[in-house]
Amino acid sequence: MARREMCHVKQLKTVCPHDCPDTCSIIATVNEEGRVVTTKGDPDHPFTRGALCSKVLRYPERVHSSERLLYPLKRTGPKGSGQFERITWEEALDTIVSRLREETARYGGETVYCFHGSGNMGVIQMNAHVPFFHKMGASQGRGDLCSPAANEGWLYTVGSLVGSRPESVAHTDLMLVWGSNMASSNMHMLAFFKQAKKNGAKMIVIDPYRNRTAKQADWYVQIKPGTDAALALGIMHVLVAEELIDRPYIEKYTHGFEELCATLPDYSPEKVEAITGVSADDVRKLARMYGQARAPFIRVGIGLSRNRRGGMSVRSIACLPGLVGAYHKKGGGAIMFTSDAFPKNMDVLARPDLLPEDTRVLDNVRVGSNLLHVQNPPINCFFVSGGNPAITAPDVELIRKGLTRDDLFTVVHEQFMTDTAKYADIVLPATTSFENFDVFKSYGHTYMQKVDPVIAPLGEALSNRELYCELAKRMGFTEDVFTLSNEELALALFPTIAADEVKRTAFLAGETLELIDFDTVFANGFATPTGKLEFYSEQMLRDGYPAVPTYREVEQEEGALHLLTPPAHYTLNSSFGAVDKLREQEQRPTLQVNPVDALAQGIEEDGWIEAYNERGSLTLWAKLTEDVPPGVVVAEGVWWTQHTPDGKSINFLTSERLTDMGWGSTLHDNRVSIRKEA
Template identity: 40%
Template sequence: MEFNSNVEYKKSVCPLDCPDSCGIIAKVVDGRVESLAGDPDHPYTQGFICRKMRRYPERVYSPDRILYPQVRIGKKGEGKFERISWPAALELLSEKLKKIVAQYGGEAILPYQYAGNMGVLNRNAGYGLYHKLGASRLIETICSAAAGKGWSMHYGDVPGSPPEVAADTDLIIAWGINVKVSNVHFWPFIAAARKQGARLVVIDPYRNETAQAADQYIQVQPGGDSALALGALKYLVETNRLDRKMLAEQTTDFATLEGYLQATPWEQFTSQSGLDKESIAAFARLLAAHPKTFIRIGIGLSRNSRGGMSVRAINALAAALGLFSGQEGQGVLLSSKAFSGDTDKLRFPELADTESRLVNMAHLGHALTALQPPVKLFFVYSCNPLSVAPDSSMVRQGLLRDDLFTVVHEQVMTPTARYADLLLPATTFLENKDLYTGYGHFFMGCVDKVIKPVGEARSNFDLFQDLARTMGFTDVPFMQTAEERLQQYVATMEGVPNGYVFNPDEFSGWVESTRKRTGEAVMRRWDTAFAFKVAAEEAATEGAPAIPCLLEADEFSDKDLCSRLPLKLITPPHMDLLNSTFGDLHRGKIGEVLIHPKDAALYEIADGAEVLLENNRGKCLRLAKVSEDTQEGLLVAEGLFWQTDKCPTAINELTSQKTTDVAAGPTFHESRVCISTKSIDYG
């Protein structure tokens, strides 16, 4: 690629963990990214990007950008480092890995990575070496494990409905998703439908930006989504408003669920949902009156102890309404599941001699402090675990261990990077090649770097290839080029059109998945009936009920905790952050916490006051925002703002390492806390 003084406009793709996976145009002047804009040629994102990504060049050229390899010279957490060369860094890390494997075994190495870069090449770059070393294996649960399992238990690998279907609907339900914050490119389809007379209903525990713009807002209790969905279905059964012929043709075992609904008292549905019977009935009647309904399900509603069940219950309601029938304007979207390939072609499990132990990434605090045999080397890339992992006080304790060697491959000086023993500079998506697929739409694209790497930054792929070779490994995967690995993976992909020729060396347009389903019933397209009752073996494996049903909450229903920690806390996304990414652009900001006026009065908290949130796990400082947008007894702390000098903790100090009802995902939206304005002591 030639870099000259001419202005160039180059295509790229947003790499962040967002369903939109936007097409981007980078304006490059003299080899430097001057601005980012949406790609008008992208069929879904259609020429605009969120305000977060418009600021991304600030991250690329940030004064906090890590530009070269460094070793720690101060105390852990101080963020004091000394520059070294790449050959020295690779040799140091190579010797450290060899020594640990020889002395403690490969399982003493714990990798930690997730979706800081969603490119299929760089996201999976480290696995081959980890398998070769026999490292502990990370169970990647931190985002969508419970939601995905809740869907697949009843519908297998069936993809979600194309978002474009929503433009022709009469009723859109945004269920547990703040579209204007975390799925902004779905909003134009909502706007198009409303222009034709459709209604937007938002279901969420608090009145977020999307709810404020809705035609109707339904305030459900946190984790009460199952009760609302099943309560609505109970009403539809009792009032004989279901299409029995459709149920017989497209579903199985509805009678089992029907029997449960008839036998369960209404009081259980109202108490768990936080809504009275008439409100649930009104919602059910609204659904019955609008056959052309589209439900957009958010992943966030699954991050509690009943999270998988929430998705299961909503899907059961949707199936009973016939929303998988393929009629105009009907649909349900959780994840598009547009493309899938053989990840063994990216991760190379055959390089492992034996299966090593599994570590749930939601249990990082435990892994770094109490796991036996202990972790001796912690390797982080594409993630900022001190900010994003639950129970971060335990994570910090682990990072402070004198006998733990921590390697962080990162772009900017994150809270985690400050605890590194070896700090390595990583490229941004603008500085490396990769293939990106969206999970909120049905398109993919392969793009090259648009600028040379800043400083001495290396991509995840290049880092692990270089490290493997430094260690003397000559296995075929470690000899591959980026282009060869992408070619190998794409050859296995489902959803790629017939006749598609993949060329990793040049942009070949936005590729539409063949798994996109419009105007066709799931039963006809996939030969799959919606199973209201899952197989006994799968239910037993998950330790879950065979049918969608009501479950008691874990922490929210714990009477001992209720008496000592009277307030519920959820931690949804913030408009200016994507998980913890962009925290560097808001350094020093502690974030707000929404509190209901009645709670504010009870605890004598004024709007704008500094407040301390505490529980048995930790404490965190926030600014109170007194608002009726939340409900009484519920605190809402948007965003994973970084730790500050004034407040060396952040919101995940308060969240639990307990996991969801299925798939062992994290329970970020189920914490009990107390709130006060007492003096803040971090001593």
């Protein structure tokens, strides 16, 4: 395969590909040897405005890491041992195609299954595998580890994944940060709020633990994990009882106010205190601050959706702006995602028409069960791209057992020898986003950008699209999705750009583009069945959920402590494990424990402890802190197991259980116990 010839350029624009709402525009400096030597923020980007986080300021270390995979590899030792030998691309592709033909001839296409993670969020590279597996008739996946429950809860209420313009928070007088550690995972929006703060705006953070963002808040409200719906309903109770609502707005722009009101007596501040741990006085104070604010703005985080009540929690919070008419106030409203700000025709890339009818659908969260327990047919060919499920998906002991099946053929397309890659039969080297074409939209702002490679691919790395086009060719697939140029595909994906000469020229030149007017997104109604913000949803009823926001109790498994596993500050999912300096800043796999809970186990000071439940146990550094309340423990980040004391990641302790909506993960809804290390 021909390698791309690169010019000797100095400074080139690109975009951060990682799973972060900020989708920063980057200026990469490339030296005469074709190496990226520095990365800095692009000052011309309207949202990220020249700032990068500490992770991506170190991106040259990641791109040019000595740990990058440069050549295809074939396993030579036991699965999981990490023993491989170099092979050619020809041998790798021939091996894969011959195994695919053999297994599908015997079991049919459903014996193939692909887990694709969010390691590269570019529209093309993140989805390039989809038409191939549709054409194969492979088992399909539903749900994911991230935010499907949040999406569902928001969509039932508001109708599309849009909200207030993120920058407009600069004009708020009250920002509620509900379940988001913005200082670590949405820093650019926080920068806009700081403008409002200069004018006296207040920030309230609602979260189960005092994270970096909570430490900057004017008021931090600590809530029991998973009880967010009850708190939102308690606020609604007070808003309605004290007439802190916008009746003309409710009349014109919302649906089901009376039905909502009928449920609110169940959520008096006193009842809500018993559920959430937030005092009745604080529930009233919160509601009054929200109801009396000139333009209250809510930043809804997705972490709160990763539990068995996650979809309903987001739905309940999403109702609040409807009661006070916040979307019609400059600086007010709410935002969770901006994902629907980019009208596109995904079918030209995903090609759902290639998928045979009634193809089996598996839960993506249940990787271990899919590999171990699914039959008729079993999964015998497992592909992994852009993800590292052997540490990031729940119940990794089950996943490891699945990956060590002798009759399982595993192909991993990766930039590094991850925990998952160590179990592969064939490992294929993947480009970073600096080495391939892509189009980046954002889920945290409204600007998109096309990027060309800023350096040549390292070694023999191929992009996801190059890989699946090669495989398609060898399988004899002739559909144009496998042969279109990247630019042709990009323009077909975004017809509103292709049809507008000015936009098209700007897009192809790599300029930032905005496709919809986000300032007026809810000015004339909502994309729900009634065209209004739905306090009452007929669709939810049809789908088997309560039609109005509702809090329900769930049964707790054994274990004294509620485990939360939010992102770390210096790493992101498992994507930065190869950058030594960032790992050093995170120090070690840590469990934040309240001193009361520690003392109950005879743990009197920081040190190594064991955390365990019915799925297993692992060693973590206990950090005794009152930032977490009694009954809750917090482990930030996912560590590569080679950097942990016992070769285990935190997801040894999390379960495959699903969310209430959307088949999402319940990574923040697990119980553990702790004890001194033996």
